[in-house]
Structures are given as structure tokens and as C-alpha cells.
Amino acid sequence: xxxxxxxxxxxxxxxxxxxxxxxxxxxxxxxxxxxxxxxxxxxxxxxxxxxxxxxxxxxxxxxxxxxxxxxxxxxxxxxxxxxxxxxxxxxxxxxxxxxxxxxxxxxxxxxxxxxxxxxxxxxxxxxxxxxxxxxxxxxxxxxxxxxxxxxxxxxxxxxxxxxxxxxxxxxxxxxxxxxxxxxxxxxxxxxxxxxxxxxxxxxxxxxxxxxxxxxxxxxxxxxxxxxxxxxxxxxxxxxxxxxxxxxxxxxxxxxxxxxxxxxxxxxxxxxxxx
Amino acid sequence: xxxxxxxxxxxxxxxxxxxxxxxxxxxxxxxxxxxxxxxxxxxxxxxxxxxxxxxxxxxxxxxxxxxxxxxxxxxxxxxxxxxxxxxxxxxxxxxxxxxxxxxxxxxxxxxxxxxxxxxxxxxxxxxxxxxxxxxxxxxxxxxxxxxxxxxxxxxxxxxxxxxxxxxxxxxxxxxxxxxxxxxxxxxxxxxxxxxxxxxxxxxxxxxxxxxxxxxxxxxxxxxxxxxxxxxxxxxxxxxxxxxxxxxxxxxxxxxxxxxxxxxxxxxxxxxxxxxxxxxxxxxxxxxxxxxxxxxxxxxxxxxxxxxxxxxxxxxxxxxxxxxxxxxxxxxxxxxxxxxxxxxxxxxxxxxxxxxxxxxxxxxxxxxxxxxxxxxxxxxxxxxxxxxxxxxxxxxxxxxxxxxxxxxxxxxxxxxxxxxxxxxxxxxxxxxxxxxxxxxxxxxxxxxxxxxxxxxxxxxxxxxxxxxxxxxxxxxxxxxxxxxxxxxxxxxxxxxxxxxxxxxxxxxxxxxx
Numbered sequence: 001x002x003x004x005x006x007x008x009x010x011x012x013x014x015x016x017x018x019x020x021x022x023x024x025x026x027x028x029x030x031x032x033x034x035x036x037x038x039x040x041x042x043x044x045x046x047x048x049x050x051x052x053x054x055x056x057x058x059x060x061x062x063x064x065x066x067x068x069x070x071x072x073x074x075x076x077x078x079x080x081x082x083x084x085x086x087x088x089x090x091x092x093x094x095x096x097x098x099x100x101x102x103x104x105x106x107x108x109x110x111x112x113x114x115x116x117x118x119x120x121x122x123x124x125x126x127x128x129x130x131x132x133x134x135x136x137x138x139x140x141x142x143x144x145x146x147x148x149x150x151x152x153x154x155x156x157x158x159x160x161x162x163x164x165x166x167x168x169x170x171x172x173x174x175x176x177x178x179x180x181x182x183x184x185x186x187x188x189x190x191x192x193x194x195x196x197x198x199x200x201x202x203x204x205x206x207x208x209x210x211x212x213x214x215x216x217x218x219x220x221x222x223x224x225x226x227x228x229x230x231x232x233x234x235x236x237x238x239x240x241x242x243x244x245x246x247x248x249x250x251x252x253x254x255x256x257x258x259x260x261x262x263x264x265x266x267x268x269x270x271x272x273x274x
Numbered sequence: 275x276x277x278x279x280x281x282x283x284x285x286x287x288x289x290x291x292x293x294x295x296x297x298x299x300x301x302x303x304x305x306x307x308x309x310x311x312x313x314x315x316x317x318x319x320x321x322x323x324x325x326x327x328x329x330x331x332x333x334x335x336x337x338x339x340x341x342x343x344x345x346x347x348x349x350x351x352x353x354x355x356x357x358x359x360x361x362x363x364x365x366x367x368x369x370x371x372x373x374x375x376x377x378x379x380x381x382x383x384x385x386x387x388x389x390x391x392x393x394x395x396x397x398x399x400x401x402x403x404x405x406x407x408x409x410x411x412x413x414x415x416x417x418x419x420x421x422x423x424x425x426x427x428x429x430x431x432x433x434x435x436x437x438x439x440x441x442x443x444x445x446x447x448x449x450x451x452x453x454x455x456x457x458x459x460x461x462x463x464x465x466x467x468x469x470x471x472x473x474x475x476x477x478x479x480x481x482x483x484x485x486x487x488x489x490x491x492x493x494x495x496x497x498x499x500x501x502x503x504x505x506x507x508x509x510x511x512x513x514x515x516x517x518x519x520x521x522x523x524x525x526x527x528x529x530x531x532x533x534x535x536x537x538x539x540x541x542x543x544x545x546x547x548x549x550x551x552x553x554x555x556x557x558x559x560x561x562x563x564x565x566x567x568x569x570x571x572x573x574x575x576x577x578x579x580x581x582x583x584x585x586x587x588x589x590x591x592x593x594x595x596x597x598x599x600x601x602x603x604x605x606x607x608x609x610x611x612x613x614x615x616x617x618x619x620x621x622x623x624x625x626x627x628x629x630x631x632x633x634x635x636x637x638x639x640x641x642x643x644x645x646x647x648x649x650x651x652x653x654x655x656x657x658x659x660x661x662x663x664x665x666x667x668x669x670x671x672x673x674x675x676x677x678x679x680x681x682x683x684x685x686x687x688x689x690x691x692x693x694x695x696x697x698x699x700x701x702x703x704x705x706x707x708x709x710x711x712x713x714x715x716x717x718x719x720x721x722x723x724x725x726x727x728x729x730x731x732x733x734x735x736x737x738x739x740x741x742x743x744x745x746x747x748x749x750x751x752x753x754x755x756x757x758x759x760x761x762x763x764x765x766x767x768x769x770x771x772x773x774x775x776x777x778x779x780x781x782x783x784x785x786x
Contacts, residue, residue, distance in 0.1 A: 162630035163640075165604055166687060169621055170644035184634050 009260025012195075015253025019246075023069040032060035034067040035218045043236045053238040055228065061238060064220035065246050071132065071215045072222055072250060076202035078136040083143020083201075084194055090144070091151030092182060095159055096174040106152070109145035117142040118207055125213035132215045139204045143197050150193050154186040188265040192258050199254035206247050222246050277339070278303040278476045279324070279444055284336035286319050286328065286500075293332070294319055295500035303443065306467060306477045308487030308508060310523060311497035313676060313706045317480045320497070321446045324478075325361060326353050340444065359389040362437035364466070366449040368429035372421040378432040379405065379417025385436045401439065408435045408465060426590060427458035431465065438469050444476045451486070452704075455590045455733040457777030463490055482706040484520070485527040488512040496520045526707040531740040532583075532718035543577045544618050544694045544727045549610030550574040550600050552593075570596040572751045573610070578695055578727035583718070585730045585738040585759070587774060588748035594731045597748070598622065598699040601729060618694035619644075621687075625700035627680040631672040637683055638668040644691035657686040661716060678709025685713065689720070696720070697729045702737075710734070714741060735778035739763055747771045 026034075031051060038058035046053040052061035094105040121138035128134040158164060158181065167177050208214040209223025217224070222243040229239035279301040286294040294316045301307045311317050322328050324338055326345060338345040340361065345353070357363075365371040372381060382401035386392060392400075402417050408431040410417075421429055430450060437445060447466060451459030467490050470477040481487055487494045487508050494508040498519035504511065515524040552571040559566070571593040578584055586594045599605045601612055602620050614620060621644065624630045631640055638654045645653075655665035661682040672680055681701055688696055698717060702710040714734075718741050720726045732738055738745060739759045747755040747762070749770035755762065766772045 162624035162626055163632045165599075165602075165624065166622070166630060166684070167632075167643060168604060169602060170687075170691070171646070172643075181632050185632070 006260045006263045008256045009264055012253050012256025012258075012260050015249055016257055019069050019250045019253060020073060022066050023073050026063075026066035026070050030060075030063035030066050032063045034059060034063035034220050036060075043232070045236070046238050052242045053236065055225075055236075055239055056232060059220075061225075061242055064225060065222070065242055067220045068222045068225065068243065068246065069250075071219055072202050072205060072247075075132055075135050075139075075205040075215065076198055079139035079201040079205065080143055080194060080198040082136060082140030083147050083197060084190070086140070087144040087147025087149075088151045088183075088190065091148040091153075092155055092178045094148070094152045095155035095182070096178050102152075105148060109148050112142065112145045115142075118204055121204060121208060122211065122213060125208055130213040130216060132219075135205055135208050135214045138208070139201050142204075143201060146197060147190070147193065150189060151186055154189050155182045158182050158185055188261075192262045192265065195254050195258035195261060199251045199258070202254070203247065203251050276303060277301065278305075278341060279478070280337070280339040281320075281324070282337040282339070284320070284323055284334065284338065286316070286323055286332050286334045288332055293500055294323065294334075297336070297497075297500065297502055299495055299502055299505075301444070301476050301478060303476055304471075304474045305493065306470060306479060306491045308479045308481060308491035308494040309497060310481055310484050310487050310494055311519070312482060312523070312708055313678070315497040315519075316500040317482075317497055318448050321363070321448050321478065321480055324446060325357055325363060327357075355389070358385050358437075358442070359440045360442050360444065362440070362442040362445045364430070364434055364437045364445065364447040364450045367453050368426065368433045369421060371433050372429060372436075374421050377418050377420055378410070378424070378435075381432065382417075382436045382439050385439050389440055401435070404435045404439045405432065407469070408432070408438075409461075410435070425458075426454050427462055430454060430458075430462050434462070434466055434469070438473070438475075441473055442475060444478070445470060446478045446480070448480045449482070450479075452481070456735065457589055457733075457774055460777045482523070482708075483527070484512055484515075484523040484707070496523065522708060526711045528711075529736045529740045530711055530714040530718060532722065541579045541581065542615070543579050544615045545576075545578040545601065545612065545620065547574065547576040547597075547601060547610065547612045550576070550597060550607050550612070551609030552596050552600060552605065553608050569751050571600065571607075574600075574748075574751075574753055576601070576729075576746065576753075578729060580694065580725040580727050581721055582743040583721050583728040583730050583741050585732060585742035585745045586748055587732060587735060587738055587745060588770065589774070592748040592770075593751040594748050595625075595699055596751075598697050598729065598731055601695075602697055615694065619691060620695035620697060621689070621691065621693040622697040622699060623681060623684045623688050623701040625703060627677040627684070627704055628672075630684045631680055633672050635671070636668070637670050637672075637675075640672075640683060641668075641686045641690055643687060646691070649690075653690075657690055658683075660689065661686045662712065676709075678705050678713070681705060681709070681713060685716070693726070695727045695729070697731070699731045700733065703733055710737075717741070735763070735774060747774065 036059065041049070041054050041058040042056055044050050044054040050060050050062065052065065054060055090105050094102040121142060124138040125134050164177060164181055167181055205214055206223035209221040210227040212224065212227065214223055215221040225243040226240060233240045277300045281297055281299040284294055284297040285292055297320060309317050309320065323334050324345065328334055334346065336346065379398060379401045382404055383397040386397045386400055402412050405417055406412060410428060410431050415424065415428060424432065450466065451463050454462060463486065467477065479491055491508045493505060494511045495502045495505040496517060496519055497503065504517040504520050511520060512524055515521045550571055551573060553567045554570050555565045556568055574597050576584065586597060588594055600607050602622050603612065641654050641657050642649045654668055658665045658667060663679060663682050667679070675683065702713050705713070714737050717728060721728050730738065730742060742759050744756065745759045745762050746753045747768060747770055754768040755771045762771065763775050766775050
């Protein structure tokens with residue numbers, strides 16, 4: 001049955017959809033070549049010549065914002081996805097096995113949790129060398145314990161339910177039960193967390209790029225655009241405003257999706273039952 | 275007597291669907307009125323409408339006159355002054371009706387202070403006194419305890435103390451004994467009626483059990499499809515029900531009986547348990563203390579034979595469900611062993627109709643889960659028919675089913691792989707009397723027809739007497755008495771058995 005989606009979910013999906021559309025459009029078309037420098041058109045304010053102005057090298061800001069959406073979603077999505085793919089199996093295994101395996105997974109989680117995540121991501125990127133792939137690995141590693149912890153606690157609640165006991169009586173092993181009963185039942189909560197982790201990953205990627213450890217030039221990136229705008233912000237405020245707004249809209253949109261999804265999937269609001 | 279509560283033409287609608295459809299009901303001051311009906315007949319909604327506590331997507335109309343005032347026209351502050359002070363409410367599930375983070379004494383004191391200006395200390399003293407009156411003696415059960423430190427019956431007593439603390443003139447009790455075992459439920463019901471009589475208050479007692487209504491209430495009103503269809507003095511209603519809905523409820527109070535044709539007590543056992551012992555580790559009391567262990571089962575011997583029903587009875591926490599889990603192999607025993615005949619499988623139906631089916635699966639997929647290979651076409655439909663369900667339900671999901679339907683689906687799943695042993699762990703205690711009777715009758719037939727060996731765990735001693743070949747009475751983890759039901763219930767030896775028999779009202783000489 002269809003229930004009306006909450007307003008924050010609708011707004012969040014619209015904002016996120018707009019960013020995703022920007023990323024898609026940028027593959028085919030940008031107002032100018034985002035990489036093309038034109039020293040004769042340096043630091044132009046927003047106007048008919050360049051919709052969002054140009055930067056110190058005469059590159060079109062609007063084109064860079066569009067192209068930057070691709071790397072923001074790409075790096076953020078890959079990092080959050082990496083966290084999901086590592087964390088959920090760990091959490092499911094911890095809940096299914098219990099005992100020592102559970103302790104080991106959770107203490108490992110605590111260890112990763114204990115480090116200041118962004119700082120360590122900086123360290124990791126510095127060690128492995130800057131670049132998109134290493135940013136994905138660094139951010140993904142710190143997303144893993146979040147997913148592990150959430151899936152473990154949701155799964156633990158389900159393991160004590162009678163339908164799991166019935167599945168055991170039906171002769172199913174822990175892996176089959178985890179895949180057929182536990183995972184589908186925690187998928188809603190994971191989707192919510194994925195939206196929130198995606199927004200955090202995009203913000204983290206912007207942070208890494210800001211200090212030069214993310215996507216490498218000449219590939220445009222919102223974080224690096226902000227970093228490069230630092231010294232010019234008094235003279236050319238549009239250089240900071242537009243990438244800042246792009247990051248804000250993306251993170252806000254995904255956070256709203258997460259919150260709205262949580263409200264929408266809330267079992268207390270489920271139809272039917274008694 | 276003047277009417278304390280008068281309901282005229284009450285309707286409650288969800289969208290266009292009427293859930294209560296022109297209900298009329300009168301309750302005199304000091305009267306105990308039972309409101310009886312099957313699940314979904316609108317009993318609970320009626321109670322919530324009186325207090326104006328319906329969820330906002332339900333629209334109520336009609337007249338609810340309490341002591342001359344029409345409650346449907348009162349504003350929220352006036353209703354708040356009324357709730358708790360003049361109309362008290364006791365709910366079915368005491369664990370959810372009490373705040374888990376608040377001491378029970380404080381919960382009762384809170385109700386008092388919400389309506390009466392009173393220093394905290396005085397309210398506490400009044401609360402302690404009230405708790406003593408409901409049988410929670412401060413010397414044994416401190417008002418400082420939290421709800422989770424109480425048993426189900428004690429929690430319901432605490433909830434009653436909060437409901438009765440301000441001497442309301444009307445008390446609404448919505449199935450207050452359904453979540454409790456039979457012995458505790460009987461104690462709680464008699465406590466409630468005693469308190470109400472002592473205070474001269476009116477009581478609207480909601481239940482699905484016509485026999486319980488006959489024991490407790492002056493008059494009984496029967497509800498069906500959102501309306502009161504019959505009202506009469508309680509005993510007369512049970513003896514000569516006129517309306518079909520009342521007749522159905524009256525039939526449901528009849529004890530389930532079984533032909534007992536296949537119960538060959540000399541057949542080779544399919545399951546043999548010897549010396550089953552199980553300890554649970556409890557939470558440590560301090561970080562350095564050793565975690566205390568509680569013995570949930572000790573030295574339990576049990577033999578299940580084809581075509582026989584073996585009942586396990588006892589109070590809550592006597593170890594019955596622990597034994598069930600050990601028999602099923604869901605937990606390893608700390609001592610003793612369970613031997614299942616080669617090739618035999620054990621299946622189970624559990625207590626909670628809401629937790630026993632995966633909410634995302636369809637009925638067809640749930641039922642076929644124990645099958646090792648994809649079931650042949652029509653097998654699921656046949657399984658549904660066998661447990662008395664419409665094969666068209668195969669495509670539904672659990673939230674679209676009633677509690678009774680869910681337990682039938684769970685039963686169909688348990689039977690699907692052709693088990694030799696069926697464990698029914700309180701499988702009918704969350705159901706209304708009609709669904710309960712139908713499922714128990716079915717289980718009796720299965721034992722007779724299919725030669726199933728059944729372990730029946732139940733609080734319902736009357737049903738056990740009608741169905742079981744052998745009864746095991748458990749108390750504090752041990753089997754304290756065993757034997758055929760006729761002999762055991764006629765001459766109970768152990769105090770635990772005697773308490774159960776007395777609470778179930780089986781010590782009389784009425785034929786079972």
C-alpha cells in the first residue's frame with residue numbers, strides 16, 4: 001500500500017536528484033570546458049559571459065560545479081558503498097555467531113571508532129598518496145564500523161524472534177537465515193543510514209579535497225575549489241559561495257532523505273496490523 | 275440506580291469504514307459490566323472512545339454521558355482533569371502501560387500529584403499505601419522497584435494501583451488478565467472486582483471470555499461488528515445465549531475434547547528426554563561480581579509417543595518454555611540429553627502471533643520454509659486448507675492477518691515437512707477464545723489422525739484436561755507431579771498442582 005511520503009523525504013529527494021542530474025548532465029554537456037583556462041577572462045564576476053563567474057585561471061565556475069558533482073557523488077558514493085559492503089557482513093556475522101566472534105568484531109569497531117576519523121583519513125591519504133581512490137579507501141574504512149554496529153544491533157533483535165527459531169527448526173543454517181530473514185528485515189534501517197553516511201562521506205571528501213588530498217587536479221572538485229578560493233574570497237566571493245552552496249545542498253538533501261526515510265519506514269506508522 | 279455512564283449511538287470511523295456502528299451502553303453507579311466480543315468487534319475502541327483517547331485518524335460521533343456531562347463535547351483540559359481522577363483505566367499489557375524508567379511507587383504518586391496538590395512525600399506515602407492494598411506489600415515488593423523487576427501479575431497490580439489511587443467512580447479495564455497466566459489472571463481479576471466493590475465504583479470489564487464475565491460481572495453486554503447485540507445478567511447470558519454472536523462465544527467456553535483413538539501409550543517413543551538441565555546466566559550485580567546463574571530447568575524426564583499429547587503446565591517462569599526449547603534443540607542442555615527417533619523431525623508453534631512470522635514474507639513462502647525441495651503445486655494451498663484457512667490467503671503477508679490466522683499459518687508451517695513431533699509453546703494463549711478453541715481442536719485431531727506426538731505447553735488447564743494423555747506439572751524448573759489428567763486434577767498432591775487446579779476452578783465436580 002502506498003503511504004504519503006513525508007515532506008522532508010520529498011524535498012531531500014528533489015535536492016539529491018538535482019545534484020545527481022547535474023553529475024549526469026556534466027558527462028554530456030557543460031556551459032564551457034571546465035578544464036579550459038582563459039587568462040584573458042580571469043576572475044570575471046557572475047554575468048552573461050560566465051553564469052557563476054570565472055576563477056583565477058579564467059575557468060568557468062558553473063562548468064566546474066557541474067563536473068564537480070560527478071566526483072563528489074562518485075567518491076562519496078564509492079566510500080559509503082565500501083563501508084556498507086564491509087560493515088554489513090561484519091555486523092551480520094557478529095550477530096549470527098555471538099560469543100568471541102562478536103567480541104572481536106565489536107572491539108575492532110571500537111578501535112576504528114576511537115580515532116578521529118577525518119584526521120586519520122588525512123593521514124591515510126598522505127601515506128597512500130593523494131588521489132580519488134585513496135580518498136575512497138580512507139573514508140570507506142571509517143564508514144565500516146557505523147554499518148557494522150547498526151546491522152549487528154538490528155540483527156541481534158531479530159535473532160531472538162520466533163520466526164528465526166522457526167527457520168532454525170526448518171533446518172536453515174546461520175548464513176541462510178542471515179540472508180533470507182535478517183538482511184531483508186534490516187534493509188530499511190540500512191537505507192536510512194546509507195543516506196546519512198553518503199552525506200557525511202561527501203562532506204569528508206570535500207574536506208580532503210580542501211587540503212589537497214582528494215581528487216587530483218585538473219579534475220574539478222568542490223572541496224579544492226573552496227581551498228583555492230581562500231586567498232581570493234575578498235575579491236571574488238563567488239569562488240567560495242558556489243562550491244560552498246553545492247556542498248551544502250548535497251549534504252542537506254541527503255540528510256533530509258535519511259530523516260524522511262526513517263520516518264517513512266517507522267514501523268509504528270506501518271499500515272495494517274492491530 | 276442512576277446511570278453513571280451512558281453511551282448513545284457511538285460511531286467510530288476509519289475513513290468511510292465504521293469500526294463502531296451505533297453503540298448503546300449503560301452502566302449504573304457501582305455496577306460491574308462486562309463487555310464481551312471476539313477480536314475486532316470494537317471492545318477496546320469503545321473504552322478508548324470513552325476516554326477520548328482514539329488515534330487522530332479515527333473519527334468518533336455520538337453521545338458519551340458520564341455523570342451528566344457529555345464527554346464528546348469536553349475540551350482537552352477538562353478531559354485531563356477527568357482521566358485518572360474520575361475515570362481510571364487498566365490496560366491489557368502492563369509492561370507497556372508502565373514507564374520502564376520510573377519506580378512503581380513514583381508512578382502511582384505521579385497519578386495522585388497530577389490531580390491533587392500534595393507534597394511529594396505525602397503522595398509517596400499514599401502510593402505505598404495503595405500498593406499495599408493491591409497486594410504489593412512494601413516489605414516484600416518495595417515501591418522503589420522498577421517495572422522490569424516485577425512479575426507480570428505484580429506489574430498489573432501496580433497498574434491497578436495507579437488506576438484506583440484517586441478513587442475514580444468509573445474504571446475501564448481492557449482485558450487486564452489476558453496477558454497473564456490463568457492462576458495470576460484469576461487473582462488479578464478478583465482483586466480488581468474486590469477493590470471496585472469496596473469503593474462503590476463502576477467497572478467496565480472488557481474480555482473475550484464469556485465464562486470469566488459470568489464469574490465477575492453483574493451484567494454482560496456482547497459486542498459484534500461494532501454494536502452491542504445482547505445485554506443480560508451475566509449468568510443468564512452464559513446459560514441461554516440468544517444472539518448468534520453470543521452463542522459462538524458461549525460455545526467457545528466449552529472445553530475442547532478429543533476422541534483419543536490413536537493414543538497408544540505403548541508405542542515406541544519418537545522423542546525421549548532424560549535429566550534435562552539448563553542454567554541461564556543473569557546480569558552481574560556489580561562489575562567485579564561473578565554473574566549469577568539461574569537454574570531454569572532441572573532433571574526433566576519426558577517421553578513423547580506417536581498419537582499422544584503430553585501437556586506441560588505450571589505458573590509463568592516455571593521452566594516450561596525452557597524445556598520446549600531444549601526439546602526442539604534450539605538451545606543445548608547443560609545436563610541430560612534429548613534423543614529423537616532416527617529421521618524424525620520436531621517442529622513448533624510459538625506463543626507470540628506477531629513474532630513468529632517474518633513480516634516481509636508471503637504466507638505461501640512462510641509455510642513452505644521447512645520444505646527441503648520446492649513444494650509441488652497445490653501443496654501450500656492444501657496445507658492452508660488443513661488448518662482451516664482459505665487457500666486464497668497464500669499471497670498475503672502477516673500484517674494482513676488476524677492473530678488467529680497467524681497462528682494457523684505457523685501451524686501449517688510446522689506441519690509442512692511432516693514432523694513426528696509438534697511442540698505447542700503457549701501457542702493459543704494470545705488468541706481470543708474462539709480462535710483458541712478451534713486451534714486446540716485441530717491439534718487434537720492431528721494427534722489422532724496423523725499420529726503426531728504433541729508437547730502441549732499451556733496455562734489453560736481445562737483444555738489440557740480435555741486433550742492430554744499425560745500431564746507434567748512444573749514448578750521452579752522441576753517436574754513435581756505427573757500423570758493422566760483425570761487422576762492428576764482430581765487428586766492433586768503437590769502444592770503447585772493444587773494452586774493451579776484451584777485457580778482454574780477445576781476443583782469443582784463439574785464434568786470437564
